[in-house]
Structures are given as C-alpha cells and as structure tokens.
Amino acid sequence: MPAALRDSLLAGLVAAALALPMLGVRLVDSATGLSLAGRFDLVAWAAGLVFGGRLLLRLIPPLPAMPVLPAGFGNLRPAAGWAMAAFAVLLPFLPFADRNVVDKATLVLIYIMLGWGLNIVVGLAGLLDLGFVAFYAVGAYSYALLSQSFGLSFWVCLPLAGVLSASFGLLLGFPVLRLRGDYIAIVTMGLGEIVRVILQNWQELTGGPNGISGIERPSLFGLSFKAVPPEGQRSFAEFFGLDYSGDHRVIFLYFLILILALATNLFTLRIRRLPVGRAWEALREDEIACRSLGINPTTVKLSAFGIGAMFAGFAGSFFATRQGFISPESFTFMESAVILAIVVLGGMGSQIGIVLAALLLVGLPEWFRELQQYRMLAFGGAMVLIMLWKPAGLLSHREPTIRLDGQP
Amino acid sequence: MTPSLLDVEHLTMRFGGLFAVNDLSFTAGNGEITAVIGPNGAGKTTLFNCITGFYKPQEGRIALNHPDGRMALERLDDHAIARRAGVARTFQNIRLFPRMSVLENLIVAQHTRLMRASMFSLAGLLGLRRYRRAEAAAVERARHWLDRTALTRFADDEAGSLPYGHQRRLEIARAMCTEPRLLCLDEPAAGLNPRESAELNRLLLDIRADEGIGLLLIEHDMSVVMGISDRVVVLDYGKKIAEGTPAEVRGDPAVIRAYLGEPDEAETG
Structure with missing residues (x-):
C-alpha cells in the first residue's frame, strides 16, 4: 500500500512537471503587449488526475485478460466471413439503412479495401510501408485526369488506374529494396509525402491545392445515375421504371466498392496459398533463409509492393468517382497512418481482423461525430486498450495455408 | 577417387585487415561427406558464407561441377547459387x-x-x-x-x-x-543430446547413400566428425593446416597443436 502511494505520488509529480510548461502558462495579448498568465489550476488538475488514476490502477486488480476464444473458433472463421459478406450485401435493404448509413458504410469499405491492399505489403510480406496513401493518390488522380483529358469512362479507367498505381509501386519499391524494417518505414513515408507535395505543386497537371472537381460519375452498363442523363444515355431509374432518387447512386457506389473490396479479399486469400504468397510470408519471417532456398528477394518484394499498390489504385479511382472532387488534402500522411493502424490493429495478416479494425477506427469516429473533438480522444483510448489486451492485434491467429492431409 | 563436386582454389576473404579465410584450397567430392573443423574463429562459417554467396571473397575461385557445366559460385548471387547451382545450406543459429x-x-x-x-x-x-x-x-x-x-x-x-x-x-x-547437389551444414549437431546426435549421424549417412549428393559439414562434435566424414579439412586462422581421412587428421601434430596449444617450451625443455 505505501508502495502504491509512493508510486502514484511520483507519477503525479511527473505529470505536474510535464503539465507546467504545457498547460501552466498562457500568452495573454494585452494592451501593453504580450504577457504571461498562469493557469495553475489546470496543472493541479492534471497532477491530481494522474495521481488518482495511477492509485486506482495500482489498487484494482489488473485488467482481466480477454476471454480466450474456444479452440474451435478457427473453424468458425470462414463462417464468420460469409456471415459478414451476407450482411454487407443486405445492408442497403435493411429498414434502418438510410442514405447516411450506406454512405458511411461505403467509407468504411474503402478503408477495408485499403487495409486489405496494405495487408499484402505489411501483413504478408512484412515490409512496413508508411506511404501507402501515395498509391491511393495515384489511383485517384489517374482516374480524374484520364477521365477529364480523354473522356474515358470509369470502367476503362479503373484497370488503367490499377496498372498505373502498380507501376508506381514497382518504381517506389526499388529504393526500398536494400532496406530493412524501420528504414523502409522512413523511406516510404518520405516517398508518400513527395507524391503529395508534387500533386500540390504541379499546378498545370493536377490543379495544385485546388484539386480536380467535376469528376465523372460511373454508370451501370451505360445507365446513368443522373437526374437528367447525358445525351445518348438512359438513366437507371428510367430503365427499371423507378422514380428518380439520389439514393440509387449511393447504393450503387456502395455495391461497387463492396465488389472491389471482396475481389481484393478473394485475391489475397487465393494468393496466400500460391508460391508467391508463401514467399511473401517467408520473406517476412526470414529473408536470409529465403535467399538460401533460392528465392530472389528482389522480385518477391517488388511483387508485394506492386500488387498492394494496384489495389490502392483501384480504391483511389473509386474514391475519386465517389467524391467527384479530389485534392492533395485527401492524401496526407494521416491517411497512411490510419490504414497502417487498421492492419496492425486487425492482427497483421488477418483478413477479418482488418474488417473489425476498420469498423472500429473509421466507422466509430464517423458515427460518433456528435462527440466532436472528444471522438479523437476516444479513438486514441480505444487503440491503447486494444494494444493492452491484444498486443498482436484483434485476430492474430494464423491458419496454415496447406495441411498435410488435404486443404485447410 | 570420385569426381570432385566443389573446387575451392586460393580463396581469400578479408574483413578490413583480418584474413578470415586465407589462400584456402580444397575439394569436396560427390557422394562424400567433407567435414571442415577448426578452433573457434578459424574461418569455417566465413568459408560457408563464401560458398553459399552470402559473402563475396576478394580472391580465389569456387567452382561447382554441375551437369549443366562448371559454375563459378563467386560470381553468382546467393539466391542464384541455391537456385541454379543447387547448393543448399543450414545455419548455425537455426533460421x-x-x-x-x-x-x-x-x-x-x-x-x-x-x-x-x-x-x-x-x-x-x-x-x-x-x-x-x-x-x-x-x-x-x-x-x-x-x-x-x-x-x-x-x-x-x-x-x-x-x-x-x-x-x-x-x-x-x-x-x-x-x-540440392551440395548440402552445407553449419554445426548441425550443436545443442543436440547424444541420442539426437547419433540420429543425425544416421540421417546424414542415409542422405549420402540415397541421394548421392555431396555434404559439406562444419562441426565441433568430434563424434559426428570422426564417425561419418570421409574427409576432414582442418582450418586455423583462416589457413588450411591439415587435410585427409579422419584417422590421418586425428594424428596430425599440427591439428593437435591448434586444438591443444603449443607445448610450453620452458616446462618441457
């Protein structure tokens, strides 16, 4: 007990020392010029809170461990995946799903897709990429520019954006090849920022900070979602004999990103069981052992970078067509950090874990917008709690990609 | 004599001023177990890293006689050595x-x-x-x-x-x-108990007999070295000090000196 008290006192003192310069003084703009004013009540609050919190932590028993999942849970996973997919398909038709819900679900799905794309690079190949948003940006700008300059439709631009992003991924992959671990993170972070700065400054091409607006919306096999379809096109509502509603496009976009995301997922599930996918995981585990087995790490790393970037490119062009407007502001480092947090929190390599993490990190803050700035506090708190409870991520269990007696 | 599988000629690998491997030449035969022994720091693992391409030696040649032709291993990348020349390896600290x-x-x-x-x-x-x-x-x-x-x-x-x-x-x-055509084992018996070590001996002998490949082996465990190797190469300070059958090497005065140290002149004289 005295030990707990001493420990808490020490923590309180440290908090006071930290709070003094950060909270304790304030610049006051008065008639005579700037002067300092004390806010010692805040310092006292901070120190008191830390002291009390620390004491509480010491006195109450440690956090209970998360309930251990029953052993059979591994077999439930595909079922859980199917259930989630079914729910996602039905979502727009559920009674509570208004336009707002579907719109937010679309946003979450973008991040799920980005998470699944980055998972190839970080979760499988083990290359810590902090500049993933660059490929997302390349995809978005590819679509916007191709569509505006050459009048190409979304369906033509989507694969083109993927190809462009993938080539960009290969290009940016080269400088990273010789690096390991943390150094990869630093270099990719720099590359990501370079891309953003180029987009911001290349006025003639990208429109600079003003971005590109009026980006063409996608059509469904030539059926437009506009109230007044352009000449030579029919509108979706007219074709199916419905009354025009703006919701149609929202739901269409939702299904579009759902299909794109599920395609990403299927691809990853499949490639994990193929030589390339296994080589990615082997590279994450031990690069030197890989080389001793005749695996060329260069091609393995580049393929991971390229394929991850391709999916980011798809997601980027979807983002551009959904927003109708893009600017460099959408592609800041914060985006990379959120996508990486989704992958890490989900449990590095777990597909379902990424869905849960994306719901948590993107969905919750969106739904709790009313809480205003406190939602960021809750966001940080949630991350700390998850890392305390599940340091390896929400779902860190890994199923072998092949079993001796038959497929898993 | 069986045709040689691996020819190491005048191999030198320096780290700064230190000669980890110094003008080393030896051959390893097909269907033979060749053991490389020597005191700690004699350059055994460096030799392995040169053969498997993880280090690039400054001088010398490492040639592997492959059905597709003679391959100069010192010019190939590590993964190409494993893939094209068929050299596989294990690591001292398991990887x-x-x-x-x-x-x-x-x-x-x-x-x-x-x-x-x-x-x-x-x-x-x-x-x-x-x-x-x-x-x-x-x-x-x-x-x-x-x-x-x-x-x-x-x-x-x-x-x-x-x-x-x-x-x-x-x-x-x-x-x-x-x-592989050549299997390089870096201290496979390290940390094994006597029973596991005996099982390892049997496994390696089986591999030699059934696969007909060459085995190159770094080992400290003398029961493994003496029990299964056909030829032994002894290194000290990066130089070869003896080579021959296990029996020959065991009696070699240079080997005894390297392992047990010089006899003290003052005491004996």
Missing part, C-alpha cells in the same frame, strides 16, 4: 520461418519449382490442374522428408514451436526439399 507451419516451411523450399509450374502463380490463381498437380507433388516430397526426419506428426504445427532438436532436423529437411 526457420517460425510462424509458418512445418509443412509450409518445406513447401516454400520448393518455391522455384512451384513458381515454374504455376507460371509465376498465374496458373495457380486461375486454379489450373497443372498447378494443383505440381503442388501435390511438392506435398509428397515434403511428406517424404518429414518421414525421413521423423517430423510427420508435427507437419501442421508452427515451426517455431518445435523443440530445438526437431528444428535442427526440420532445417535439414527444408534444405533437402530444394533437391
């Missing part, structure tokens, strides 16, 4: 893929063959029969080596969760799954 299953470790070892069969995974992505057949063959080869190393019942466990001795055997099985 498995710890979070992957035992079977996956053995499948990854067959990467080159599977990549070719799956046309860089495209055929696999489309689920063509061609890839499925190749994968089944890879599983069979893995099963063969699991049986030989008595690891079959651990096939679906994480490699990192295996006991130490099992991990050593798994690393050998993984190297054998690449179907």
Whole structure:
C-alpha cells in the first residue's frame, strides 16, 4: 500500500512537471503587449488526475485478460466471413439503412479495401510501408485526369488506374529494396509525402491545392445515375421504371466498392496459398533463409509492393468517382497512418481482423461525430486498450495455408 | 577417387585487415561427406558464407561441377547459387520461418519449382490442374522428408514451436526439399543430446547413400566428425593446416597443436 502511494505520488509529480510548461502558462495579448498568465489550476488538475488514476490502477486488480476464444473458433472463421459478406450485401435493404448509413458504410469499405491492399505489403510480406496513401493518390488522380483529358469512362479507367498505381509501386519499391524494417518505414513515408507535395505543386497537371472537381460519375452498363442523363444515355431509374432518387447512386457506389473490396479479399486469400504468397510470408519471417532456398528477394518484394499498390489504385479511382472532387488534402500522411493502424490493429495478416479494425477506427469516429473533438480522444483510448489486451492485434491467429492431409 | 563436386582454389576473404579465410584450397567430392573443423574463429562459417554467396571473397575461385557445366559460385548471387547451382545450406543459429507451419516451411523450399509450374502463380490463381498437380507433388516430397526426419506428426504445427532438436532436423529437411547437389551444414549437431546426435549421424549417412549428393559439414562434435566424414579439412586462422581421412587428421601434430596449444617450451625443455 505505501508502495502504491509512493508510486502514484511520483507519477503525479511527473505529470505536474510535464503539465507546467504545457498547460501552466498562457500568452495573454494585452494592451501593453504580450504577457504571461498562469493557469495553475489546470496543472493541479492534471497532477491530481494522474495521481488518482495511477492509485486506482495500482489498487484494482489488473485488467482481466480477454476471454480466450474456444479452440474451435478457427473453424468458425470462414463462417464468420460469409456471415459478414451476407450482411454487407443486405445492408442497403435493411429498414434502418438510410442514405447516411450506406454512405458511411461505403467509407468504411474503402478503408477495408485499403487495409486489405496494405495487408499484402505489411501483413504478408512484412515490409512496413508508411506511404501507402501515395498509391491511393495515384489511383485517384489517374482516374480524374484520364477521365477529364480523354473522356474515358470509369470502367476503362479503373484497370488503367490499377496498372498505373502498380507501376508506381514497382518504381517506389526499388529504393526500398536494400532496406530493412524501420528504414523502409522512413523511406516510404518520405516517398508518400513527395507524391503529395508534387500533386500540390504541379499546378498545370493536377490543379495544385485546388484539386480536380467535376469528376465523372460511373454508370451501370451505360445507365446513368443522373437526374437528367447525358445525351445518348438512359438513366437507371428510367430503365427499371423507378422514380428518380439520389439514393440509387449511393447504393450503387456502395455495391461497387463492396465488389472491389471482396475481389481484393478473394485475391489475397487465393494468393496466400500460391508460391508467391508463401514467399511473401517467408520473406517476412526470414529473408536470409529465403535467399538460401533460392528465392530472389528482389522480385518477391517488388511483387508485394506492386500488387498492394494496384489495389490502392483501384480504391483511389473509386474514391475519386465517389467524391467527384479530389485534392492533395485527401492524401496526407494521416491517411497512411490510419490504414497502417487498421492492419496492425486487425492482427497483421488477418483478413477479418482488418474488417473489425476498420469498423472500429473509421466507422466509430464517423458515427460518433456528435462527440466532436472528444471522438479523437476516444479513438486514441480505444487503440491503447486494444494494444493492452491484444498486443498482436484483434485476430492474430494464423491458419496454415496447406495441411498435410488435404486443404485447410 | 570420385569426381570432385566443389573446387575451392586460393580463396581469400578479408574483413578490413583480418584474413578470415586465407589462400584456402580444397575439394569436396560427390557422394562424400567433407567435414571442415577448426578452433573457434578459424574461418569455417566465413568459408560457408563464401560458398553459399552470402559473402563475396576478394580472391580465389569456387567452382561447382554441375551437369549443366562448371559454375563459378563467386560470381553468382546467393539466391542464384541455391537456385541454379543447387547448393543448399543450414545455419548455425537455426533460421526457420517460425510462424509458418512445418509443412509450409518445406513447401516454400520448393518455391522455384512451384513458381515454374504455376507460371509465376498465374496458373495457380486461375486454379489450373497443372498447378494443383505440381503442388501435390511438392506435398509428397515434403511428406517424404518429414518421414525421413521423423517430423510427420508435427507437419501442421508452427515451426517455431518445435523443440530445438526437431528444428535442427526440420532445417535439414527444408534444405533437402530444394533437391540440392551440395548440402552445407553449419554445426548441425550443436545443442543436440547424444541420442539426437547419433540420429543425425544416421540421417546424414542415409542422405549420402540415397541421394548421392555431396555434404559439406562444419562441426565441433568430434563424434559426428570422426564417425561419418570421409574427409576432414582442418582450418586455423583462416589457413588450411591439415587435410585427409579422419584417422590421418586425428594424428596430425599440427591439428593437435591448434586444438591443444603449443607445448610450453620452458616446462618441457
């Protein structure tokens, strides 16, 4: 007990020392010029809170461990995946799903897709990429520019954006090849920022900070979602004999990103069981052992970078067509950090874990917008709690990609 | 004498001013077990790293006689040495893929063959029969080596969760799954108990007999060296001080001196 008290006192003192310069003084703009004013009540609050919190932590028993999942849970996973997919398909038709819900679900799905794309690079190949948003940006700008300059439709631009992003991924992959671990993170972070700065400054091409607006919306096999379809096109509502509603496009976009995301997922599930996918995981585990087995790490790393970037490119062009407007502001480092947090929190390599993490990190803050700035506090708190409870991520269990007696 | 498999000629590897391997020449035969021994710091692992391409020697040549022709290993990248020349290795401090299953470790070892069969995974992505057949063959080869190393019942466990001795055997099985012509083992008996060590001897002798490949072995455990090797190369300070059959090397005064130190002149004289 005295030990707990001493420990808490020490923590309180440290908090006071930290709070003094950060909270304790304030610049006051008065008639005579700037002067300092004390806010010692805040310092006292901070120190008191830390002291009390620390004491509480010491006195109450440690956090209970998360309930251990029953052993059979591994077999439930595909079922859980199917259930989630079914729910996602039905979502727009559920009674509570208004336009707002579907719109937010679309946003979450973008991040799920980005998470699944980055998972190839970080979760499988083990290359810590902090500049993933660059490929997302390349995809978005590819679509916007191709569509505006050459009048190409979304369906033509989507694969083109993927190809462009993938080539960009290969290009940016080269400088990273010789690096390991943390150094990869630093270099990719720099590359990501370079891309953003180029987009911001290349006025003639990208429109600079003003971005590109009026980006063409996608059509469904030539059926437009506009109230007044352009000449030579029919509108979706007219074709199916419905009354025009703006919701149609929202739901269409939702299904579009759902299909794109599920395609990403299927691809990853499949490639994990193929030589390339296994080589990615082997590279994450031990690069030197890989080389001793005749695996060329260069091609393995580049393929991971390229394929991850391709999916980011798809997601980027979807983002551009959904927003109708893009600017460099959408592609800041914060985006990379959120996508990486989704992958890490989900449990590095777990597909379902990424869905849960994306719901948590993107969905919750969106739904709790009313809480205003406190939602960021809750966001940080949630991350700390998850890392305390599940340091390896929400779902860190890994199923072998092949079993001796038959497929898993 | 069997035709030589590996010819090392005048190999020199320096780190700054230190000669880790100094003008070393020896040959290793096909279907033979060649042991490289020597006190700590004699340059044995450096020699291995030169042969397997992890280091590039400053001088000398390392040639492997392959059915496709003589290959200059010092000019190839490490992964190309494993892939094209068929040199497989194990590591002094085991390097498995710890979070992957035992079977996956053995499948990854067959990467080159599977990549070719799956046309860089495209055929696999489309689920063509061609890839499925190749994968089944890879599983069979893995099963063969699991049986030989008595690891079959651990096939679906994480490699990192295996006991130490099992991990050593798994690393050998993984190297054998690449179907090498030359297998380089860096202290395979380190940390094994006498029974495991005897099992290892039997495994290595079986590999030599059944596969007809060359084995190059760094070892400190003299029961392994003397028990199974056909020829022994002794290094000290990067130089070769003796070479011959185990019996010859055992009686060599230079070897005794290297291991036990110079007799003290003042005391004996």
